[in-house]
Amino acid sequence: MKKNKKSTMAKATQRMLVGGMMSEEQEAVLTPIQMVFFSFIKDKIAMVGVFCFLFIFACCMILPIFYPIDVYYQDVTQSNVSPGFGMLKVPKALSSDAGQLSLGSTFSVGIDNEGHVYEWGNFPTDKLKKLPKDMGKLTQVSAGLDHILAINENDEVVTWGNDRMGLEAIPVELRMGEKPVKVYAGYQMSLALTDKGRLYSWGNSYIVDIRFPDGVQGHITSFDANNDIVIALTDSKEVVPLTKKATSYAKIPDGVAGHAVDMAMSDESVAAVTEDGRVYAWGNNIKKTCDVPEEIQGHVKAIEGGRYHYTVLLDDGSVVSWGDSTFGQDQVPSIQEPVKKISAGYYGNYAIGESNTVYSWGLDGYVMGTDDLGRDVFRRLLKGGRMTMTVGAIAVIISTIIGVVVGGVSGYKGGKVDNIMMRLTEIVSSLPFLPFAIILSAIIGNSITETQRIIMIMVILGFLSWPGIARLVRGSVLAEREQEFVTAAKALGVKEWGIIFRHILPNVITVIIVNATLDFATCMLTESSLSFIGFGVTEPNATWGNMLNSARNATVIEKYWWRWVFPSIVLAISTISINCIGDGLRDAVDPKSKER
């Protein structure tokens, strides 16, 4: 390497690598590895590849810490949400004059103090944008999965949005005689409470079955619901689950009965506020919704529940949230003024201050949308990247070790050993790779756990892809073993294994590295292909391949483009950059090939 041809970058890196020891004047004596390194970092395409790959690698390894995901988590209410933010972006006109707000699955609805209605967020159906014409001024709104329920100034119940499943059939009692005081839009279900203490429901009755125990209907003062059950608060301050089935909701703690003044529900639990300002939460303690913070006890005025969190308003006008923190639902922003009203639902919260200003926290949107089971594509992409790269890396390590051992021994030993090992190599390489991997995965993977399955995929890939590296190592070893230093080592009485691994191997290591890099890309591709057709890593574990598995039909390709575009892009960029790196390395190792 001529000095005057060195680029400044190479110089800088060299100085970094070798340290300040070497002065500019000295002609560097470079080891082969250093030579390879310096000519590699001059290769622009390869360096771009290195940066792209390192970036994706770093993202997949570091970002999951900040964006955790539970692989078993799924939520139908969040399915197929398009990428973008703004679910909590309250319109300007409303944000300084808010009357009441309500959170739906991925959108929100609100009214200002004059009764004008506003909608924002990511609408699951376009019908939500078609407001009924002559509904007048609204006094209360409630947003559900994909429909909205409201009360207007004439005490009429109005609904818009999804109108199937009987959601448009408002019960006749609500139109004559009884005045609605509270409405609730849920999962394909609508509920309304009247001034006579009677609760009416309509919509899809298969999801929530409401049965009134004796003496409850007509005495209800408030209620809340989730996707399983409706729970009512009666005028005798009791909390009553409206069902006949035995559920964990029925285990009402002592101290609640006869004292409850407000209640709310999350997806798996109920929380009630008693007269003395204490909160009791019971049900299934999923995502710590039942772990009520101790410092708020005795100060709670009102409570609201989301899917997996609760938000309470305290008597000093401050707000506290607890429960799931995946989307920051429990991170209440600093609010300078006393809060007069709170609302929570799904994964978000709103608080209205004394000056009618709106504060919001929680899920604002998904960077890359969600899939059919409501899982965040971005988070799964990170998790999947980790999995894809881990599987690829371990498979390459396995195949490299086998390849180096087989190639090294057969190249060095020669003769019969060589013959047998090379025949073995040929047999393995004649196996049709993908079909064989599929069939092995199907037979072995029949009765094992998911973790074992992942290990199995690594092993299958590793055990099927070593022949290439074995041949190369054998070739290189054949060339090296005739060199003088090997003869010298032999003469000195170095043991055979020592000669192979201490003297010959370092000389062929470059070949091994280049091939391992290229194999890594191939293994990632194969793993993705296997997972894509369903014979690799399976759900709920994410890999880039199986994320694309569900995108295999025309509807998804056309309508829910974010479900396949993002994983495809990341997978493509990764493999392209690894191949660029591999090519760059090959050019660096074999300067002759650079002239091509």
Next chain:
Amino acid sequence: MRTGRFLLKRLVYIIFVFFIISILMFAIYKAMPGDPVKMMMQGNIKPEVYQQQYDNMREMLGLDKPIPVQYVKWITNMLRGDFGYSTEYRRPVKDVIGVPMRNTVLLNIFSMILVFMISIPLGITTAVKKNSILDKVVQVVTIVGYSIPSFVIALLAIYVFAIRIPLFPISGVRTAGFTGTDFEMFVDMAKHMALPVLVMSVGGIGSITRYVRASMIEALRMDYIRTARSKGLREKVVIYVHAFRNALIPVVTVTTWWLIGLFGGSVVIETIFVWDGLGKMMISGLNQRDFSVVLAMQMFYVILSLAGNVLMDIAYTLVDPRVKLEN
């Protein structure tokens, strides 16, 4: 004559490899879940006679014999073309694999032709015009082409050519209920084949172009090219006759491996495009636990791969008479 002996030697060796692999296959066959005897026994059988019947059936199927005997019986059946009975189709396997095999071969042959038609001229051109803009562009495009997994290209192709611009049907081999003259039938099938062939070719075009280019550059640097030029031969003759023939040798190796991979890789493509081929049949066989079909497919791929090896040897001797082919 040496060539003949070499080929014979290779052939014997390939047969040896085939038997080794067939033992492996037999092991897989044995490892398949489910008791074949129980599967064959249908209807309500009284518990008293059950064991008796079970033993009879076992004897009939030859499962009471030692493993080596079972293997010999199995491999002779396989070689005779008796691949067993498909539980999914309720017919012998050899009766149901005809059409899928034809479809798969068609698909692969067309993509092979497409790949060669594009990549060989492109590789030669870029090698001759080394470092030109065209060369640089092709270099980048080909690395992208062979790096992107085929199913990603498939999704993209479906999006562009079937949904945005509805030129081609998304799936199937031919339009359901379509009848017409032979020509119309052919056009219909060609339309269905367009996307799978396109997708399968992308990766091949990428890698083979690069190989052709690399070995052409190598060949063009040789002394005999300088000699040919100094003799005053036309540049075309120099490139296509003198250089290309010599550049073919490494290309042959890569092409064979690529071809074998192509058949294996079409499993994914066939599944995406619901192309009624061997790959799709294997996947559905695995999903339906129809293992006889799966094993037949596997045998097909093995034989294909071994045939590829033989072909490679023959091709070597054809393109390069210098190949002594010892070992």
